[in-house]
Amino acid sequence: MPLSADYIARETATNLWRNRLMTIAAVLTVAVSLALVGAALLLKQGAANAEVDWQRGTQVTVWMRPTSSVSEASAVKSELTQLPYVHACGYRTQLDDYHEAGKLLPSSEFSALTAKTTPASYRCTPNQPQEAQAVIDRFSGQPGVLKVTAPLPEIHTMEETITVLQWVFVAVALVLLLSAGVLILNTIRMAIFARRREVSVMKLVGATNWFIRLPFMSEGLIQGLIGSLVAASVVFGLHELLNGLANPNDPGSVLAQMRLSGWELFGTDAVVIVIGVLIGSVGSAIAIRRFLDV
Amino acid sequence: MIRFDNVTKAYKNGTVAVRNISLDIQKGEFVFLVGPSGSGKTTCIRMLLREELPDRGRIWVAGREIIHMPKWRVPYLRRNVGCVFQDFRLLPNKTVFQNVAFALEVIGRPKNVVETQVPQVLELVGLAKKRDNLPSELSGGEQQRVAIARAFVNRPLILLADEPTGNLDPATSQGIMRLLDRINRTGTTVVIATHDAALVDWMRRRVVELDQGTVVRDQARGVYGIDASTGSVPRTEVAARRTS
Numbered sequence: 001m002p003l004s005a006d007y008i009a010r011e012t013a014t015n016l017w018r019n020r021l022m023t024i025a026a027v028l029t030v031a032v033s034l035a036l037v038g039a040a041l042l043l044k045q046g047a048a049n050a051e052v053d054w055q056r057g058t059q060v061t062v063w064m065r066p067t068s069s070v071s072e073a074s075a076v077k078s079e080l081t082q083l084p085y086v087h088a089c090g091y092r093t094q095l096d097d098y099h100e101a102g103k104l105l106p107s108s109e110f111s112a113l114t115a116k117t118t119p120a121s122y123r124c125t126p127n128q129p130q131e132a133q134a135v136i137d138r139f140s141g142q143p144g145v146l147k148v149t150a151p152l153p154e155i156h157t158m159e160e161t162i163t164v165l166q167w168v169f170v171a172v173a174l175v176l177l178l179s180a181g182v183l184i185l186n187t188i189r190m191a192i193f194a195r196r197r198e199v200s201v202m203k204l205v206g207a208t209n210w211f212i213r214l215p216f217m218s219e220g221l222i223q224g225l226i227g228s229l230v231a232a233s234v235v236f237g238l239h240e241l242l243n244g245l246a247n248p249n250d251p252g253s254v255l256a257q258m259r260l261s262g263w264e265l266f267g268t269d270a271v272v273i274v275i276g277v278l279i280g281s282v283g284s285a286i287a288i289r290r291f292l293d294v
Numbered sequence: 295m296i297r298f299d300n301v302t303k304a305y306k307n308g309t310v311a312v313r314n315i316s317l318d319i320q321k322g323e324f325v326f327l328v329g330p331s332g333s334g335k336t337t338c339i340r341m342l343l344r345e346e347l348p349d350r351g352r353i354w355v356a357g358r359e360i361i362h363m364p365k366w367r368v369p370y371l372r373r374n375v376g377c378v379f380q381d382f383r384l385l386p387n388k389t390v391f392q393n394v395a396f397a398l399e400v401i402g403r404p405k406n407v408v409e410t411q412v413p414q415v416l417e418l419v420g421l422a423k424k425r426d427n428l429p430s431e432l433s434g435g436e437q438q439r440v441a442i443a444r445a446f447v448n449r450p451l452i453l454l455a456d457e458p459t460g461n462l463d464p465a466t467s468q469g470i471m472r473l474l475d476r477i478n479r480t481g482t483t484v485v486i487a488t489h490d491a492a493l494v495d496w497m498r499r500r501v502v503e504l505d506q507g508t509v510v511r512d513q514a515r516g517v518y519g520i521d522a523s524t525g526s527v528p529r530t531e532v533a534a535r536r537t538s
Contacts, residue, residue, distance in 0.1 A: 007399060018387060201383050204343065205444065206373035207400035208366070 011215040015195075016222065022191040023223060029187045030227025030276050031234070033180025037173050038235035038272040044169035045268060046242075046258030051162040053257040058129035058155055062122040062139050063146040066094065072144025073120070080122055083138075085131040089124040097121055119146050129155045177275065184227075184279050188220055189287040199291045209292050216284045224280020231276065232269040239265050295321040295452060295483045296342065301351030303337055303507075311337035312348070313507035319485065321451075324478045326494050327487040328518055329504035335487035338504070339456045342485070343377060344368050356451045373401050376445030376453040376482075380460035382437045384429040390416065390440050391425040397444045415447045419473060435466035439473065446477055453477060455486045459493060467493055491518035 016023050062080065064073055080089045092100075098118040102110055126132050132150035139148045192199070202212050239260060246255035260268070296319040303312040312334040319325050327335045340346040341353055344360050353360050356374045363371060384393050391412055398408045416422045419439040429437050438458060445453055455474065459467035471493050478484045488494065494501060494517060501516030502509060 004399075004402070197383070198385055201385060201396070202400050203369070204372060204377055204383070205397040205400055206369045206371075206448075208369045211400055211402070 008215050008218055012218040012222065015215065015219055019191055019194065022187070022194065023219075026184065026187045026191060026220075026223040026280075027227040027230070029183045030180070030224055030280065031230035033176065033183055034228050034231035034272050034276050035234035037176045037180060037275065038231055038268055039238055040169050040173035040176055041268050041271060042235055042239060042260065042265075043258075044166050044173065045260055045264055047162055047165045047169060049260060049264075050257035051159070051166075054158060054162075055129045055155075058125065058132060058151070060124045060126060060132045060135040060148060060150040062124065062135070062148050063119040064121065064144055065146045066117055066119050068120075068144030068146075072142075076122065076139065076142065076145060079138075080124055080135075083135070085127050085134060087125045087127050089122050092121050092123060094118050094120045129159075181279055181283070184224070185283045185287055188223075188280075188283050191219075192216060192284070192287050192291060196291050199288070203292070212292060213285055213288055216288050217281045220280035220282075220284030220287075221277055222280070224276040224278070224283075225273070227280070228273045228276020232272045235269055235272060236265065295319055295323070295356060296485065297354040298338070299352045299354075301341070301348045301353060303334075303341065303346060303348045310507050312341075312504075315351070315504075315507070315509055317502060317509060317512070319483060321483055322478070322481050324475065324484045324497075324499040325486070326497070326499060326501045326516075326518075327485065327504060328489070328491075328494055328501055329510075331489075332506075333504040334507040335504055336456055337507075339377070339454050339485070339487050342452075342454055343375060344371060369401075373448060374451045376448065376450040378438070378441050378445050378453070378455040378458045380457035382429070382434075382441045382461075384437055384440055384444075386429055389426050389428055390421055390432070390443075393429065393440055394443045394447050397447050401448065403448075411447055412443075415443045418446070418476070419443045433466070434462050435469060438462060438466075438470055442470070442473055442477070446482070449480075450482065452483045452485065455484070455488075457488055458486060459488065459490050464492060468496065471497055494518040 062076060064076065077089070077091065080086055095115050095118075097120060098113060098115040101113055101118060105113075124135060126135060132152060132155070136148045136150060136152075139145050199212055242255055243259060246259060296317070298315045298317040301312055301315045302310070304310045309332075311332075315334075315338070327338060329335055337346060341348055342355055342360075344363065347361060351361075355371060358371065360371060385396065388396060394412045394415060395408045398411060403411075413422060413425070416425055419442055421436060421439055421443065424432065424436065429440065432440065438461075442453075442455075442458075453474070458474070459470055462470065467490060474484050474486065475497070498515045498517070501511065501513045501518070503511035503513075503516075
């Protein structure tokens, strides 16, 4: 049977208007549910970004003996710059480290130090924080090297924490998605239940299931689309709010580290819209199934 | 046109609605299914529309065996079978024209066909002037005429009516019967399940009487109950038809 696009468009528009209270209920349900899902996805992505940002700052310190020769120091430097897994290295003189120790150590310990007894150091950033161990293995015991340190246990703990945090956000998003799906399905089902008489008349005059289903799916699609557009706007607003709250003078703050790029925000919004459209149209098709069995 | 062959139907609660019925209805016949409530009339109508499936036996409608018909073909069967109900089943938010046009639109008839056929059938049922009214603005009789127009607009081979005058006064009911008779004269087979003794007696058409799911009488120009002219229920006709 030919399915007229004109018929579907007309029926969809008429029914959306005629059942406008139900339409508003469905749109609001989609909007609220998917805004929560989008927010959870936003936080998950933010946590992933914070992890990357944090890992980028992981440093390995190669401490040189205070008694090391210039040739030993330059040999270490040259080797460090040639390593493919070392991103960048900076040299700090004994005096630099002495001044830093003055800031970090309690005065009782600092008073035991002099600039000549303080080790000079190379502060290196590996490409991946896990590669800090390779730097430690390579330079420990080398001539002129006192010791090599990296915050490996802290890295491990932080990675574990962020991984758990990301899974929590994914789980929250999935639970919200599931409850959103059930809520939306229920709202659509209520809307269709109110029109079961119309469906039964259509069946009795010989309409095929697809002929009945398509206008309902098209209605669900539009409700899902409008609801998800509202949800995407809420996600965008939330992102802007978090960005506004992040202190621009402190790039190391958690909110600044969680900041999403334009593409990541677009991706999150796209996921929200696709879910809304799918839930709306497929939900309608599922909801109407029981009323087609006349 | 319609054939029941040893059909039995029981519901889940154990009620046997139809018990071993065999019945033939020829093309162009006008048949009343009569009998008390629970005798199986509505179940027969529902089985003809394939809203219900029998537990045993076979049914043919418009030359097709419908029990083993795949589900996807059922809509095509229903396009050959118009149906009218006691409660009219009109869509309250569509006008008279739209209600009738709906039956053509859902089967994919082009707009020009809809715009030609709907006024014709509204003329036939006498509602041409009320094409823009909503069902709530019509009397019961007029609403039933709209339902008949909707059932007939597709020119089905068979028209089924389940208690079509159940909600109407006697005068209006006669008007509906005249209309169904007119439709029957176009060659459409008409089957009416009814309680309305006066109408059956007035029409004097073939009467199939059901009682507790069984055919107890099948009379060519029958009346609702005992035939006044013979003083008895002519059960012999049942046997005669079965053997023929």
